Amino acid sequence: MSTITATTREQTSRREQPSRRTLEKGPSGWLAVPALAFFTLFAILPLLGVLFLSFTRWDGLGEIKLDGLSSWQTVLADPVTGNALLVTAKIMFFSFIVQAPISLLLGVFTAASQKYRAALAVLYFVPLLLSSAAVAIAFKALLDPNFGLGPGLGLPFLAQDWLGNSDLVLFVVVFVIAWQFVPFHTLIYQGGVRQIPTSLYEAAQIDGAGRVQQFFNITLPQLKYTIITSSTLMVVGSLAYFDLVFVLTAGGPGYSTRLLPLHMYLTGFKANDMGAASALGVILVVIGLALALFLQRLGGKNRNASQLEGA
Amino acid sequence: MNNLKLRTAGMAVSAAVLSISLAACGSSGPAGSGASADSATMWGLTGGDQPVFQASVDSWNKAHPDSSIKLDFFANDAYKTKVRTAVGAGQGPTLVYGWGGGVLKSYVDAGQVDDLTGFLKENPDVQSRYLPSILESGVIDGKTYALPNNKVQPVVLYYNKEVFDKIGAEAPKTWDELMALVPKFKAAGVAPFSLGGQSKWPDLMWLEYLVDRIGGPEVFAKIAANKPDAWSDPAVIEALTKIQELVDAGGFINGFSSIAADSNADQALLYTGKAAMILQGSWIYQGMKKDAADFVKSGKLGYTPFPTIEGGKGDPANVVGNPSNFWSVSSKATEEQKKTALDYVKDGMFNDENVKALIDSGAVPVVTGIEDKLAASPDKDFLTYVYGMAKDAPDFTLSWDQALSPAQGDAMLANLDQIFLKKITPEQFASTMNATIGK
Numbered sequence: 140m141s142t143i144t145a146t147t148r149e150q151t152s153r154r155e156q157p158s159r160r161t162l163e164k165g166p167s168g169w170l171a172v173p174a175l176a177f178f179t180l181f182a183i184l185p186l187l188g189v190l191f192l193s194f195t196r197w198d199g200l201g202e203i204k205l206d207g208l209s210s211w212q213t214v215l216a217d218p219v220t221g222n223a224l225l226v227t228a229k230i231m232f233f234s235f236i237v238q239a240p241i242s243l244l245l246g247v248f249t250a251a252s253q254k255y256r257a258a259l260a261v262l263y264f265v266p267l268l269l270s271s272a273a274v275a276i277a278f279k280a281l282l283d284p285n286f287g288l289g290p291g292l293g294l295p296f297l298a299q300d301w302l303g304n305s306d307l308v309l310f311v312v313v314f315v316i317a318w319q320f321v322p323f324h325t326l327i328y329q330g331g332v333r334q335i336p337t338s339l340y341e342a343a344q345i346d347g348a349g350r351v352q353q354f355f356n357i358t359l360p361q362l363k364y365t366i367i368t369s370s371t372l373m374v375v376g377s378l379a380y381f382d383l384v385f386v387l388t389a390g391g392p393g394y395s396t397r398l399l400p401l402h403m404y405l406t407g408f409k410a411n412d413m414g415a416a417s418a419l420g421v422i423l424v425v426i427g428l429a430l431a432l433f434l435q436r437l438g439g440k441n442r443n444a445s446q447l448e449g450a
Numbered sequence: 451m452n453n454l455k456l457r458t459a460g461m462a463v464s465a466a467v468l469s470i471s472l473a474a475c476g477s478s479g480p481a482g483s484g485a486s487a488d489s490a491t492m493w494g495l496t497g498g499d500q501p502v503f504q505a506s507v508d509s510w511n512k513a514h515p516d517s518s519i520k521l522d523f524f525a526n527d528a529y530k531t532k533v534r535t536a537v538g539a540g541q542g543p544t545l546v547y548g549w550g551g552g553v554l555k556s557y558v559d560a561g562q563v564d565d566l567t568g569f570l571k572e573n574p575d576v577q578s579r580y581l582p583s584i585l586e587s588g589v590i591d592g593k594t595y596a597l598p599n600n601k602v603q604p605v606v607l608y609y610n611k612e613v614f615d616k617i618g619a620e621a622p623k624t625w626d627e628l629m630a631l632v633p634k635f636k637a638a639g640v641a642p643f644s645l646g647g648q649s650k651w652p653d654l655m656w657l658e659y660l661v662d663r664i665g666g667p668e669v670f671a672k673i674a675a676n677k678p679d680a681w682s683d684p685a686v687i688e689a690l691t692k693i694q695e696l697v698d699a700g701g702f703i704n705g706f707s708s709i710a711a712d713s714n715a716d717q718a719l720l721y722t723g724k725a726a727m728i729l730q731g732s733w734i735y736q737g738m739k740k741d742a743a744d745f746v747k748s749g750k751l752g753y754t755p756f757p758t759i760e761g762g763k764g765d766p767a768n769v770v771g772n773p774s775n776f777w778s779v780s781s782k783a784t785e786e787q788k789k790t791a792l793d794y795v796k797d798g799m800f801n802d803e804n805v806k807a808l809i810d811s812g813a814v815p816v817v818t819g820i821e822d823k824l825a826a827s828p829d830k831d832f833l834t835y836v837y838g839m840a841k842d843a844p845d846f847t848l849s850w851d852q853a854l855s856p857a858q859g860d861a862m863l864a865n866l867d868q869i870f871l872k873k874i875t876p877e878q879f880a881s882t883m884n885a886t887i888g889k
Contacts, residue, residue, distance in 0.1 A: 198856070199538040200560035284705035285724055286715070302708030303647070305871065389648055392707035393871045394864075408531045410860035411556075 186424065192417035199411045210414030220419065222394050223402035226309070230398060231377035233313040234320075238373055242321045243366070246328020247358060260329070267322040275386035278315050302388055305395040312384055312396050319383065320376070324369045331365030332358060371434040378427050399423055489518045490544035490783065490790040493533060495775075496523045498736030499600050502807045510798040517790040519545075526712055527649065534856075537562050537780065544783040544791045548776045549852035550587030550596055552674075556856060558590045563778040566594045569792055576796055581841065584773040584816045587848055596776035597795055601813035602732065602840040603772040605655045609727045609752040610720055613640050621754040625663075625692065628757050632699045635726045641703035643696075644725035645870075646711025650863040651851055653870050655729050656696075658770040658850055659756040660689035666764040667845040673887075674853050681883040685763075690869055690876035692759075697870060707871060714741065721745040729756070731771055732814070732836045739812040739829065746829075753835060769843040772852070774816040809833065814840070857889045 196206040214220050249260040266274065281288045282301040289298030301311045339357050348356065381400045384390065390397035390405065397405070400423060407416030494503045500523055511518040522543075524532055529547070536542045537557065546563060548554055557563045566588075570577045577585075580598050588596030609621055617638050622628035635642040646652040661669050665685025673680040696702070703725050709715050717734045719725040721742035728734075739746050758766045777799075779791050798804070800817050808815040812829050814837045824833045840846060851859040865882050868874040874882075 198556060198560075199534055200556055200562060202560075279708075279710075282708075283715070284708070285703065285719060300705040300708065303705040305873075308708075388708065389710070391648055391650075391867060393868050393873050405860070408535065409856075411534065411856040 189417045189420045192413055193421050195414050197413040199407075199413050206414065210412075210418045213412075214415050214418040214422075219394055219397065219402065223397050223399045226395070226397060227378065227399040229309060230313060230316070230380065231374055233310070234316050234377055235370065235373050237313060237317045238321050238324060239366075239370060241317070242324035242369065243328050243362070245321065245325040247332050247354070249325065250329045250332035263325060264322045266319050267326070269319070271319065271382040272386050274315065274319050275383045279387055282311065303392055305392050308388060308392065308395050312387065315387060316380060316383060320373070324373065327369045327372075328362065328365060331362050335361045367434060367437055371431060374434060375427055375431050378423060378430070488786055489520050490787040490794070492519050492521045492545040492791075493529065493543045493547055494521060494523050495529055495547065496525050498733050498811060498813065499808075502600075502804070502811050502813075505807055506798060506804045509803060510794055514793075517786075517793060519790060519794060540782045542780045542782065544780050544787040545794075546778040546780055547599070548596055548778055549772055549849065550776050551848045551853040552855045552859065553852055554588065554596055554776070554778065555590050557778065558595050562781055563595050564781050564788065566597060566779065570594055573796055579800055579817050581816055581818055583846060587773045588776050588778075596778040598774035598816040599777045599799060600775050600816065601808055602774060602816055602836060604732055604769040604836060604839050604843070604846070605659065605729060605756070605771040606732050606753045606836070606839075607727060607729050607756055608720060608734070609754065610723055610725070611750045611752045613723050613726045614752070621752055622757050625757050625759045629696070629699065631726070632696070632701045636700055640723065641719070641725040642701045642727060643703065644709075644716045644719035644728040645702045645706040646709045646716035647702070647707040647867070647870060648709055649711040650867050651849070652711050652716065652730065653866050654850055654863065655731075655770065656693055657689055657866060658847060659729070660692055660759070661685050662764045662768050662770060662845075662847060663756065663759045663762045663766070664688050664764065665762075667768060667847055670847055670850065670853075676888050678887060679884050680887065681880040686880060687876045690879055693869060694872060694876070697872060702870075707867070717741075721751070735829070735832055736812040753832065755839070765844045767843055768845045768847070769839055770847045770849065772849055773840070773846055855889065858886045861886045
């Protein structure tokens with residue numbers, strides 16, 4: 140590292156100082172070329188491929204036949220698609236209102252530097268280390284009405300048919316998702332809180348503000364952009380929940396947890412209707428983009444500017 | 451200025467390098483697999499037969515180092531997805547494990563598997579090895595595309611004798627007896643039936659048997675032949691109604707729709723005495739023999755044919771299930787791989803060693819003239835029962851999800867799930883399924 144810095148400094152000193160104009164224009168656009176190349180190759184091209192497939196009929200084995208809008212008609216007329224959208228919206232909403240407050244409070248709590256908080260933080264972050272499939276398998280075993288936690292410990296209230304009851308299963312899924320992802324958002328909030336200068340709190344204390352006042356008047360406003368970042372990840376991320384739900388409930392019972400991505404997968408790889416699955420994929424992309432743009436808007440124009448005075 | 455030009459050139463070079471390396475990435479796939487082009491590949495399923503296949507291939511490879519086979523295993527549901535995607539991409543295994551029926555037909559239509567009729571003609575001893583009715587499931591339009599590779603798999607009604615003794619009941623012979631048992635078991639705190647409802651295909655076994663007992667095998671034959679409105683047959687409606695009556699009566703265990711059959715949780719409910727009965731394939735015997743050795747050895751496991759239904763047209767000896775599993779040979783494999791694969795099918799499969807291993811694992815190989823071997827097995831009661839059941843069946847209907855096209859099969863399982871959950875009526879099921887005919 141030090142050698143690199145040394146050479147750079149040498150080169151800069153040999154070179155003429157860059158003009159103010161160059162600095163204002165920012166780094167050369169050429170620096171974006173590798174990223175753009177990868178993005179085109181792995182995101183844009185496949186996306187165009189999916190768009191093309193959505194106008195075809197293909198069972199994954201035989202010939203790909205151009206078939207106009209028939210796949211789109213199938214998808215849009217299918218009540219299961221509407222249901223999948225509804226389930227996705229429900230999971231998005233509930234997992235947001237469950238995860239956001241918990242991870243915000245946990246993040247604020249773990250941001251301070253006492254030892255016991257550090258020890259607790261280690262525990263909180265454990266679920267972050269586990270793969271979704273492992274989490275799903277573990278919860279499936281724990282929630283089994285016949286061999287799970289309830290009958291195992293002799294606790295009748297835990298012996299519900301958690302994953303087989305259409306009215307209950309959505310909330311169980313939301314709970315397991317929260318269990319897995321709260322640590323991640325806690326980590327983001329912890330980082331955000333640690334960025335807030337202590338001078339603000341010291342000033343507030345001199346003014347006689349209590350802890351609750353400090354939280355609402357300093358911490359929350361200072362975390363505005365962290366909240367937007369975390370919420371974007373939560374909301375757009377809910378469009379991608381797949382592995383966890385697939386292993387936990389396989390979309391069932393019935394269609395009660397068949398999320399849009401799961402519906403896409405099952406349409407493509409179980410029913411072997413690649414055209415319809417591609418149409419669903421396009422819908423998913425459009426919704427994801429719209430949501431991401433909307434949340435970015437919420438951040439306002441100067442979202443990238445520093446919130447710290449003088450920096 | 452000079453610097454800028456240099457930088458631009460550098461960028462151009464790195465972009466070029468990047469694209470070359472990416473291009474290399476793209477081509478390294480086929481080249482990589484080309485390195486092992488001399489050995490044939492084979493994909494099997496985890497579970498009961500896994501050690502048998504492994505042992506068979508291991509001994510083949512030992513004896514034939516020049517024409518070896520590379521064997522990989524996958525879980526059932528995951529395999530069905532993976533193999534289709536791989537075959538569609540021309541990356542499938544040399545020997546494709548399958549079930550015959552509509553799925554095999556989709557491979558044949560896409561030209562992905564080889565016609566083995568000539569191979570059977572050249573090797574009459576291979577042809578005569580199998581029970582003829584079982585060979586039939588690998589035939590599409592008069593040509594053989596798949597050869598049986600393991601065991602007969604009729605669906606059997608298993609019961610826990612210990613639990614039956616506790617309430618002094620007998621195995622049900624008629625549907626009315628079955629329904630009468632439900633409240634008795636419930637009163638004793640035992641679920642009448644276990645069911646792996648999350649996997650959906652175990653639900654299907656109920657529909658298959660009920661339709662066969664009520665209307666005979668012709669009802670499904672019409673459906674499979676894509677006759678218009680075939681699903682509206684009164685036998686289908688009555689079967690679905692009976693299923694919903696059983697659900698209403700509390701016939702299936704609490705939480706059945708979240709139990710997955712792939713993890714064997716459904717059979718565990720039977721041998722732990724939480725459920726009195728289960729309708730499942732003969733293949734779960736292998737699992738129970740391993741996981742609940744005491745239960746099986748001490749004779750607590752009972753088995754009986756599916757009950758008869760009063761006024762039903764179907765022969766009570768008819769059987770549903772899988773006649774066998776099959777090997778097809780990928781048409782994308784190299785000549786050398788195909789030769790290895792067929793040599794193995796001829797000499798490695800169903801040799802004495804392989805037949806013995808299958809019987810020892812608790813399965814009935816699909817070959818003729820094994821009655822003595824079955825009778826000598828510690829599992830002789832069950833194996834002889836299954837063998838007789840398959841051999842004497844006037845009709846052996848292939849599992850519907852395999853017999854139909856994949857799109858129809860998937861729609862059927864999804865809608866049947868809705869029937870078990872009572873979200874739709876039998877009439878709604880019939881009209882939804884009629885709309886899938888021909889797809």
